[in-house]
Amino acid sequence: MTLRIGVIGTGAIGQEHIARLHGKLVGSTVTAVNDINPEGARAAAEKLCPGASVHESGQALIDDPNVDAVVVASWGPSHEEFVLAAIAAGKPVFCEKPLATTAEACQRIVEAEIAGGRPLVQVGFMRRYDAGYRMLKEIVASGQIGEPLLLHCAHRNPSVPAHYVGDMGITDTFIHEIDVLRWLVNDDYVSAQVIQGKRSRHALNGLDDPYIVVLKTKSGVVIDTEIFVNCQFGYDIQCQIVGEDGTANLPEPATVPMRKNQIAGQAIMMDWKLRFIDSYDVEFQDWVNATLAGRVDGPTAWDGYFAAVTSDACVEAKRTGQIVPIETRAKPAFYN
Amino acid sequence: MTLRIGVIGTGAIGQEHIARLHGKLVGSTVTAVNDINPEGARAAAEKLCPGASVHESGQALIDDPNVDAVVVASWGPSHEEFVLAAIAAGKPVFCEKPLATTAEACQRIVEAEIAGGRPLVQVGFMRRYDAGYRMLKEIVASGQIGEPLLLHCAHRNPSVPAHYVGDMGITDTFIHEIDVLRWLVNDDYVSAQVIQGKRSRHALNGLDDPYIVVLKTKSGVVIDTEIFVNCQFGYDIQCQIVGEDGTANLPEPATVPMRKNQIAGQAIMMDWKLRFIDSYDVEFQDWVNATLAGRVDGPTAWDGYFAAVTSDACVEAKRTGQIVPIETRAKPAFYN
């Protein structure tokens, strides 16, 4: 059986997902596309999934009887509308992060999904599908290092463009850690603090860079994460778990150890797109398989909501310098 | 378009390939199977590719009009017969290593393929598809370390069963290096020497273990490889290229760095089956794609023949302690 998919949003990432779902993965085909730019949608369809319907609106795509499930890859502010429409139509929907641009909007999606009575929504947090994070989670789960007590993490980009400003270090960058670390230690956050570092001369336009975000979980685990988006030297994702009996680190990407020019070393990648590229395939294959089986196995609407609440708290913590509580509504039984 | 595949040999590795080609990869389906044990074949088909024909003989499978291409995963001595039959039928054939059990048999296959006039045969040397070896080959090709001058390699198994005897260190173990190192440096071998190490007390039944095989290439590159199949500590594959301007090593498999029990370290895998498991998928997807396009992109019958001649020379070098020349017929233009 083949899952017939409609893709809303045919920009760069939408096109990658179409290529993935229409040819590279098993069990899926793309039968419909839509974009706010109709010519872009048409061109993408011709190139990547010839024969797919090109719809005038996201709603029309969702209503298409040849669409079994929906992928939302349009820009953030449109996510809520399309996800709610898919839920209303009773169709499974994969929504790129963020689930919605505000915690309230995420909550509306959560409520709609619960009202619908069955799991339909998955959020595109692909790091959970990275082989390294999975190995690390297995180590933790095995009890080899005892209970996790502290996590030391870093999210470093070589540089960011001029339009990267304000709180994007939280909302665009740290948002990935927010989801994956919570999944890793299987615990919820209760507070956030942001500690400003000394500002790098490479930080443009008054951007705060670097800083440290400190999250605390319900059971008391403390997570410090360095956010440094102008570190110059490479795209570098670090995660060390300090447990009662030992420590465990996120594996470095496999690279060729070299000795050359007086240095024994290994290349660090510069392009973030390459770091988690394999995890997209795993994520979507997993989503296709689970969807065909009538399940949602990946990050849920609740996870999307939790990430939004946490992100809001971090932004406030950054603004105020205070320790800000992270308070969500009670977790509905629906998501257990 | 979907490639309809018949699989000869439904033992452990045959079943893995069926599962891969019938469900995991894109563009292929298994429509027929055969095994010397008909009940095994039937059981495998029911479990892994229900609906596939179960043929009485390899020849019948090859003649099946619903079979576009053949995979030979039966035991070594039967390879020659089935590969020649597939060539005679004009059907593409993927043959697990070895291509055949003697250099002469390999040569007959080479001649048959040339006589047929088009490339049909690929040999199952999966290491060429390993991400690590590919990175290493790219580094060499980029010129970053200059011309390769020396290679230091090791092939270590934690232990081998009692039926692993005689020259299997060459024919079963080193055979992988024979192919992949020749591909890595893009050069042919001209001589072989075997230097016996001090025998490990863990070596059973008079097995020589460890020893070093030294190969020399046409351009003068010297390759030393430690073969140690009772090293106890893990399955460990090493390859260092020493070039004019630097060195480059095969990447270690990505693992979780840990600190625990007074050791800072990383797990070494014990099971060789896990080390190159991803490369089988890449290998077969590549074969399916190339076959559908009418090409052979992977290791050819000529590579299988070259490996057989080299393996024979190593066995003789091991027996005599002498430096043994590696002499093949001239490479037919067909394989350029």
Add this chain to the structure above:
Amino acid sequence: MTLRIGVIGTGAIGQEHIARLHGKLVGSTVTAVNDINPEGARAAAEKLCPGASVHESGQALIDDPNVDAVVVASWGPSHEEFVLAAIAAGKPVFCEKPLATTAEACQRIVEAEIAGGRPLVQVGFMRRYDAGYRMLKEIVASGQIGEPLLLHCAHRNPSVPAHYVGDMGITDTFIHEIDVLRWLVNDDYVSAQVIQGKRSRHALNGLDDPYIVVLKTKSGVVIDTEIFVNCQFGYDIQCQIVGEDGTANLPEPATVPMRKNQIAGQAIMMDWKLRFIDSYDVEFQDWVNATLAGRVDGPTAWDGYFAAVTSDACVEAKRTGQIVPIETRAKPAFYN
């Protein structure tokens, strides 16, 4: 010329220093000893520096005309008295850390030394003499990684005895980082915060363990240090400097990389005494040389005072959970 040294305090560490100064190093000899336990002093002298005078009191030792310089290795509460007496006698004095048990006492020493008009006091912060920290400081000073922006550090002990309680994580453990990190980045601290981690089940008697101390410097550098004194796996000192253009880490102690028992790894030492053992020799040789030349090259009384003020602030930060300012008197020109 030989420096004739009197050692006050002949316990474990006092005896190590006697052995070092009387035989292992060049240019020094131990001519007098004293201890609160006179028999211990006599036994130590007999064993380690036969012929040395055994004095009834620290003051008598200081007054001995055969003593050119004094080493104070008695217990902490006696340090102030002996250091002040040495200053009064105009004799150079090396005082094991802490310089004194309160910031006020340290300040009295600072004032006495200034009043005396010439540098006489060195404090026993031996990490500044560790080869690894020195390499790291050189890298920073070279500008290779740009301005330091953040430091991530850890001070881990496998376990602590039952008498290790209360704030000793600050006063006995973190005190080393307080001095060496300030020296490393050549900057003063302005505030401290302590973030409690999840408590390890291995922490005895209600000890808080682990936690993170966050120091901020005048120029804005943020330093987070994990203090974890029951980490089980080893004595482990980490320091990473994140600069504008790159990162640099404290070197790991050189150890033999091994592959054994399914692990590729290196031993972590369990005994903290071994980690900085070489630095004691360097520290005392440097002190002997500088003292003979009439200088103080190592950590000064001012550094001891600064460490005491910082330690007090950390203790308060731990108690209150607040960000506590670190306020010292203005640095006297005497110490520039």
Add this chain to the structure above:
Amino acid sequence: MTLRIGVIGTGAIGQEHIARLHGKLVGSTVTAVNDINPEGARAAAEKLCPGASVHESGQALIDDPNVDAVVVASWGPSHEEFVLAAIAAGKPVFCEKPLATTAEACQRIVEAEIAGGRPLVQVGFMRRYDAGYRMLKEIVASGQIGEPLLLHCAHRNPSVPAHYVGDMGITDTFIHEIDVLRWLVNDDYVSAQVIQGKRSRHALNGLDDPYIVVLKTKSGVVIDTEIFVNCQFGYDIQCQIVGEDGTANLPEPATVPMRKNQIAGQAIMMDWKLRFIDSYDVEFQDWVNATLAGRVDGPTAWDGYFAAVTSDACVEAKRTGQIVPIETRAKPAFYN
């Protein structure tokens, strides 16, 4: 008690040894010097050991009643004469490598020492005093990796000057491995083979570079060592012991791990003089201590002789391409 030392040869290395023995180490003083260039000797004495006698000849220095022990740091061809003279005078003598320039000369020294009836000669193989090799030897001795079976080594220099020609790769470079590896595995060599690698374009004047020397020991251990003196990237000494139960490597020199310019790596030193600089201090302190105690603890004349015989065999193996036996006279009981 202080050992009064006469140093023959006040070139670069002689001056280093004078500085070491006259001020840096404990228990020694340099009381006399001599050099073929009398003005050089005088200048060195003035600068490094003012007051020392400057002798007209090595013999005069040896006969000086204020000289208890002799260090020979003159050029190689003069070693035999001075060592024999010291033996004749009954004075302990430390001779820089080589002990003498031919195996026959070494044998004459061995015979003279035995005839004299007590151990007097130590040869300057400083690698035995390197902390890394010592750790490695301890690991082997502890039995942790079982019996050594194979050793994989490398001796790499970034480049060599134009006057480095012919067999200097053996006589000047590999000579260090010859001694230290024999000491490491506590076994004698029985044969040598040299395998020429592909010649680097950086090798000047027809120098063979790189090549592999294969030594076999009495108990069957095989040792392969890459000699590559134009490797460009750094001075790089490698040694891996493959034992029955695991592997152990020579530690890398401690360096600062850095991330910078897209590389995660560590500096490799370019200057060979820095690599074993600490071991000279340990070596001479050990020699002073043992000499004062009437012993020879370090490499003996027999070790110097064994190294010379091995070096000769390697040179022949390089010339002939054959496996050359290493045959020495029987080891005299004197050296057990």
